[in-house]
Amino acid sequence: MATTPLTAPPVEKPPAPAAGPPAANPKKGVLSYWRLYAAISPFYLLFLAFGLIPVGFSLYLSFHRWDGLGSMEYAGLSQYRYLLSDTDFWSSIGNTLIIWALATFPMIFLAMITAVMLNSAVRFKNVYRFAYFLPNVTSVVAVAIIFGSVFSTNFGLVNALLQAVGLDQIAWLNTPWGIKVAIATLMTWQWTGYNAIIFLAGLQTIPGELYEAARMDGAGPVQTFFRITLPLMRPVLLFVLVISTVTGLQSFSEPQVLLQSTANESTFSGGPDHAGRTMVLYFFQQTFDNNDFGYGAAVAWGIFLVVVIFSIVNWRLVQRRGED
């Protein structure tokens, strides 16, 4: 549900202490600032109505049984207890993590290489950047439809290639691993260019003198990359990893569109054997197919917890490596 565009990390410097001239005058009452409060109020009102109250309500809901129509029934911790023993939920976590890993590591690797190449290319830089960024702005629905045909068993491009080199065809969208590879390939295709642009911006802040000095000391390109480029790129790498984690762990549209025509029971079921049923797909299935709003809310909080834990682990890993 990528409704917020993803760009800058919310890294915030503390606001400059009373630097702006129209500084707060302690003698004036709060009411005298009403124009300013009115100007920022639309966001906070919307947030209250469609953010804070819903999030609070969903916490309340997760302790109740509710089908969205009848009356709510207090259920205590039972839905969370069920969640912990729900093998479908655990397998959806597994699916999500596998797809995330299959997509993220090749993506970051390819994006880094692309960025380093773009950084040393002198000509056509803008043309390259335009072309590499294009996959990212196209809609997931269109892209998933296109990739569905690339991985189609009967006429897909991948199978045609396999046939051409004399290998057996694979029923990509009908086998557990095939499904995951197809989704991960789609994500890699869509996000490599975006991350390459981010990496490129990071590379451009590294002073050229550093490379000059390394060259004078006789360092080769590979050594330079691992000794200079990579350490200095750690903050940008961290940003990319966090964004990929948060978006990757909440993937929904890719598997939903890609697998909806092979799904037999529901469009949220994630294909044969539920091999492509991610956490968020499972949430949608429980909530909007089974009309189990109470359990759906518990699943949503479960997902939130997984994302938070995983982000912290990621963050720690990258930080730790920096201390060595």
Add this chain to the structure above:
Amino acid sequence: MAVTTQTEPAPTEPPRAEPTKGTRIRGTQRRGIALHVSLFVGVLLSAFPFYWAVIMSTHTSTEIFSYPPKLLPGSHFGDNLSKLFDSIDFFGSMFNSLLVAVSVTFLVLFFDSLAAFVFAKFHFPGRRVLFAMMMAIFMVPAQLAAIPQFVIMAKLGWIGSMTSLIVPAAANAFGIFWMRQYMKSAIHDELLDASKIDGASFLRQYWHVALPVVRPGLAFLGIFTFMGQWNDYAWPLIALTNPDNVTLQVALSQLNGVHGTTDYGMVMTGAVLALIPLLIVFAIGAKQIIADLGKGAIR
């Protein structure tokens, strides 16, 4: 893992393309060529799915199902087009998408820049707390709020209409944060002081002093918002309960769900047509979007 390499024929070699100035001219030149060849392979990989979609939109399903796969345009684009228009209300859903994307873009530009102006240039009680609160909202995943949102909108009678898409998206934390960063440096305090001495009200300052200097920032936010709204899928899929009155992405998905295994030519035609407005908007703003994205990440 071994399988992915077949679709992504490892486009590149290790980064040995660091230009070594002066020394071996030959080697440098050869490296330059290798560099552009690798980069070009990457461009092909980026562009190929688009090309293939266009090719498939010009073939019948029988042609698509045959081996070897068609790599050159066929002659059935017109047929696919008329089948597409028979299957879904293409222009109706395109109108809905435009309505949502354009309305949200203008609302976001207005509300976000107004709030950003306040946060960037004024001091008032509670400013820090309100700003920190806004940044925390970034972190809340959408599905946490999804169920109650749906319930609230059902109560308001918005479910099924475009209102359920437009209103909650009318202002967002990302845009306010981003515009604030932009305004902090772009709007000079002296200008604001001068306008205040001239007796300009807060709204006049916003409209006549702030907005004119932050036009490039507004352009970025506007294009970004438009593209995000045009492509949005998960929430519209849930909120637009009337299958005859949906946005383009939802209509496309319905088309794929019903005909996705039988009539690929027609489904592809829909996918290709849906991409066109987006590509136009992206082509207009690409340079700035790419530059600003980079700046955002290393700020």
